[in-house]
Amino acid sequence: MTVTWEECGWQGLTPRVGRCRLPGWDCTVGLVVGGGSALMIDAGSSLREGARLRTEACRLLGGSRVTHLALTHPHFDHVFGAAAFAGVEVFGAVGVGGVLTRDCDVLRADAVHHGLPPTDATEAADLLVRPRHHVSGEWTLDLGGDVQVLLANVGPGHTGHDLAVLIPGTPATEGSPGSPEVVFCGDLVEESGEPQAGPDAIPSRWPAALDRLLDLGGEDALYVPGHGAVVDAAFVRAQRDALARRFGVSG
DSSP, rough: OOTTTTTGTTTEEEEEEEEETTTTOEEEEEEEOOOOOOEEOOOOOHHHHHHHHHHHHHHTTTTTOOOOEEEEEEEEHHHTTTSSSTTOOOEETTTTHHHHHHTTTHHHOOOHHHOOOHHHHHHHHOOOOOOOOEEEEEEEOSSSTTOOEEEEOOSSOOOOOOEEEEEEEOBBBBOOBBBBBEEEEEGGBSSSOOOOOOTTOGGGGHHHHHHHHHHOTTOOOOOEOOOOSSSSHHHHHHHHHHHHHHHTTTO
């Protein structure tokens, strides 16, 4: 990397993993830098926002481009910028492509309802990108430079198709403190407000999805919510318990 995360307005979580909180809906996107490849996690809420992220990623990557894109779930504020990343390999939980095709008009209307200008919403919906790669269990991406990323279909919960992204940590060595594991949670976890359960949520399965997140990351991981500040395992566990009480889920 030729510039620091902070110089681009991003938060560095490890030397190779960063995240950015976007204005408007406080949506989080992530970037994982490998050796010759790079993964963007979610794409923003419009083509304009996606183009901004592409430009910032290019700067962080020293002129190289994003090669992979993971969509954590099919809501407009996470997928409407995807068309700005032309030529990337797009990943999503199995079934996401069908939702984006079937509910394109619903996503457009939801975006406008939440304040996206109608012209921006129509443009993004017309160019909506469907995943080429469908994750039904777990999928390991090799980004080169000893950087591997695990994509895990941990839902349903917030939606019927929730994808988490785990970046393994590195052990401490002499002269290096190592780095923690990082888990991008999508909207299965929210920090800046109460988790949102829309008509496509599966509340009865949501606590179990958070159990799977905790199994993936463990006690010492950094958990990156879809909205809000980075949290720890205790926060995820407390939110899991609150959701179980809220929706009357036992166990």
